[in-house]
Amino acid sequence: MIKPIYSFCKAAAAALCFFVFGGIAVKGQEAGTGLRLWYKKPARDWNEALPVGNGRMGAMVFGDAVRERIQLNEESLWAGSKVEADADGAEWLPNIRKKLLEGDIRSAMELSEKGLKSDPLRIRSYQPVGDIYIDFFKNTRSLPELSEYRRELDLGTGIARTEYSYAGIRLTREVFASAVDNIIVVRLSSSVPGKLTFRLSLNREQDASVVPSAKDELLMQGQVLDLPAVESGPAGPHMKFAARVWGMNKGGSLQAINNSIFVEGADEAVFYLTAATDYNFEALNYDRSIDPARQCAAILEKARQRDYASIKQDHIREHSAIFNRLSLSLGQEDKDTIPTDLRLKAVKEGKEDKGLAVLQFQYGRYLLMGSSRKPGVLPANLQGIWNKDMEAAWNSDFHTNINLQMNYWPADNCNLSELFQPFTNLTNKLRGPGRITASKTFQSKGWTVNHLTDVFGRTAIADGVGWGTFPMGGPWMALQVWDHYLFTRDRQYLEQEAWPIIKESAEFVLGFLVKDKNGQWVTAPSNSPENTYRLPNGEQYMLTYGATMDIQIITALVDACLEAGKLLGEDKVLLAQWEKVRKELPPVRVSKRYGTIQEWIEDYEEVEPGHRHISHLFGLYPAAQITPEQPELFEAARKTIERRHQFAEKGQGFYTGWSKAWSVNMYARLLDGDAAWKNILDMQRYLTLPNLFDNHPPFQIDGNFGFTAGVAEMLLQSHNGLHFLPALPNAWKEGDVKGLKARGNILVDISWQDGQLQEVKLVSPISQKVRIKYGNLNKTVVLKEGKPFSLNQHLLKKK
Structure with missing residues (x-):
């Protein structure tokens, strides 16, 4: 006998709406x-x-x-278990800094191995x-x-x-x-x-x-x-x-x-x-x-x-x-009748399938839903939530020198803002152990985390001082929290969650910075994540001071503090202090060797020019410091990513799924849709597994999330007003997207034909002025609370 909960009466009632008994589809959801x-x-x-x-x-x-x-x-x-692993840097840090600033990297590295090495050095899986x-x-x-x-x-x-x-x-x-x-x-x-x-x-x-x-x-x-x-x-x-x-x-x-x-x-x-x-x-x-x-x-x-x-x-x-909040069509040929593995195989053999890109875009949203929402509390890790191994690749940890952050790039712009909460949860909880790391290892106030963490709140240097010394992990996480506020404009979130995280992160930065020989504020010790440079004498190191990425992160953090501080009525003396530090940071430099963005404080030769990390382009994406308004830096950024790819294609370096996904986003910011599409095709052809998981290799989920964020960035950018179709490839002749989210909590629908914008619809929950852009056209419009606003291809308001 079937149990009472399987009564045909209940099943028949359910069938009126969505089902027949046994779950066979009839209509609706x-x-x-x-x-x-x-x-x-x-x-x-x-x-x-x-x-x-x-x-x-x-x-x-x-x-x-x-x-x-x-x-x-x-x-x-x-x-694993909870342990305090922080090294006591009090005795060692001043001399390490002195050696780094003098250019005696060998001595600085030797001192760091003695004085900054955490115990235990590694985490478990x-x-x-x-x-x-x-x-x-x-x-x-x-x-x-x-x-x-x-x-x-x-x-x-x-x-x-x-x-x-x-x-x-x-x-x-x-x-x-x-x-x-x-x-x-x-x-x-x-x-x-x-x-x-x-x-x-x-x-x-x-x-x-x-x-x-x-x-x-x-x-x-x-x-x-x-x-x-x-x-x-x-x-x-x-x-x-x-x-x-x-x-x-x-x-x-x-x-x-x-x-x-x-x-x-x-x-x-x-x-x-x-x-x-x-x-x-x-x-x-x-x-x-x-x-x-x-x-x-x-x-x-x-x-x-x-x-x-x-x-x-x-x-x-x-x-x-x-x-279902967001839909995307690229005017693709209907290939739903072909099995997914055969569609992927065809692309790997040289064909193009825009519909497969749409599927992967939505798959990224699906995967974030599956690994980062209530009833869960923790954020998506290196494998989201899906891991088969007792000892996973890279321990399936929360990697904070790009990977954890990349996991959440599509949360807001792809209309999944509530999925960001687990990221905020962890960032907030890390402030506790992060204060110990800030104080004990780096002799500063505030909080920070280095290049990884786990469920036990690891914030100490891990995996070695050359590899793992990345105290900008905390500030980068704080910036992600700030960007979430910019998308949602949730004042309560800003006051109760974002601002305490951001302000205390800035407190760490102010205490950590030191003046270099040029009188500029720099970080020491520092590294450019996972990359290695070569000194003129042939010696190779990771450890340095004032890596370009550090300065870009700090610039963005100070800017966030200034904007949030003014909004919340923060003490003017503190705001003035931040402004002074902002002016005394080193500029982003262009390498005299190659015309690229300089990665380190000195114009060093890099050991692996095709390296997967492109950290010195943080200012291009996800930050918004390198824009067309700075043509020299903008062109240098383009040369930087092109050089990386040229060497990687020659085997002098290697592609990873997430690195290619980052490239999609960076080319979108460079307004180069065809290059962004090429990198999407590269991901499909070389770095996508049969179930459409991203392949580092092995599987690592950040590439799926970066892919989704990159497609959205090609269609809409909102870091400087609203820019429609900023990086539309020639291959995407027609299409429409409904339900993207822009900063300011604005919902955006866009349609286009023959590569040209046809219509845009905007809805804002509050009344606000926004600057909108398409091609060479710029316009400021007023959005009224909850009232849809439509424009045609000439950016003229419809009557």
Whole structure:
């Protein structure tokens, strides 16, 4: 007998709006947007599996007909423990600075190795929860011949679906991660009653056990057991975690045995899964007063009171309400009938597919929704939330010398502003440990973080003093918080969250700066992230003082403080101090060697001219300091990125997915749409995996997010008024975009034909004047609160 929550009465009622029983689409939201990744074969490996996520939990769905795998993640499950790793720089820092400013880099480096090296030097990794395996047949020899196989991910509904037929039976699976109910849902159904027989198992590679907790439920309980590792912190039992899977069936039988649930002769079966840890975000540490198993039980108890159709309906409603805010068309040929992997293959073989670019653009928005929203608290990490490895690449950390920031470039301009909150959450919490780093290591007030952090709030130098000394990580995070305010114009957010972060970051900068031989304020020690320069004597170093990126970040931070401080009525003495420092920073210089933007305080030769980091163009993007109004710097910026690419293409350096994505954004700021499009094509051809994940390599999600931000930047820029179609490629002859967001909290729709602007529609929640630009035309318009404002291709107001 089917359980009461599966009554046909409830299902029939739900069908009136969105569904028929069993979740078959009929109309409305269930139809999604037509934006789908789809394939005619199961995933062969993780890079072909399809992601679902609700901000706190994620799953990768493989779609295998013999043995389905659903790989599971929870945002806070990390190895390691909270430690204070900061070196005491009091004795060492003055002499290190002196040696750097005198040009004695070797001595400065030797002193830094002795005095600034943190302990432990490294962090441990973000880890997976485990895997669900669903076994249908003993082996492939037992499997009847399949037909009509299809697996897909509908971006508009957030549902991964697998379907196939054999022996006259149609089998369907659906997997989605509900933010509303804080669970992952798996549903299996058969077109012929009584034909579902399978075993669902819950497993983890290490540190966990799984047992039945009821006749229809499995409980996983575990604790991360960290073994001794060089420079990676204490060994021992650390974070605790749990997961629960509850199942229900229509027809047949269902029973939990060992680590599995066995279903026999069912018409359909549904499973609700959740996971939790004893992590306490407020403490940036695990908390033994938290019982993960009880946390899971409480979440499931609420979900168990609701039927599948209602949970699915609420999931789609919540998901689509966010996702459907923005639409994009590039007038592309309809290729939705071609599997996604074959479309990508065609592009890799030299063809162009604008529709695939649209799909990737929207995929970036989808992935940010899946890895950065309530019920989640933490921001998207290097892999968003999806990681299969106990020791992930780069520990799947929060990398703060570009990668974490890039994750959030599309949050505001792509109309996903609420997804930025986890970034703010972490930035705010890092102020605590960041004060220790600022004081103990750098002898300054305020707060900062170096080139990475983790769930335990690591802010000390990590991975070595040459590589990891990046005290501008904190100021860059603060700038991202400020830019979020510029987009939203949320005064309460500015006063209560952004301003305390920004002001205290500036306090660190003021205390950290020193005067160089020219009487200018510089940072010391410093580096240009991950890049190496060569001295005339042939010695190679990372450590320096006054790297160009540092100065650009500080310039932007001081500008933000001045604007925010005046808006909030800050003390005029402090404002005057900031203005004085601003005037005494070194200028951005043009290299006499190559006519490029100079990366270091001296015009050094770089060891790797094709390096993936292009940090000295921070002032071009994401900042707005290098613009067409400074023609010499603007041209030097163009030469900088072109030189990087020339050497990388020769093998003297290497491309990464995120670096190419940054290039898309920088070419957009250079107003070069064709170059931006070329870099998009490069990403597709060389740096995109079959499931459209960005390939660093290996997978790293910042490239997906940078890609999405770059497409938006090509269509609309708002750092200096509103600039429509600033970098439209010749290949994008016609199209329209609806729902972009500009700074000032302005919603923007744009349409164009034959490469020419046709119409713009603007809506602002407040009355304000804005300067708008298209081509050589400039115009100031007045937007009235909540009233749509339309202009035609001549930028004349319609009557």
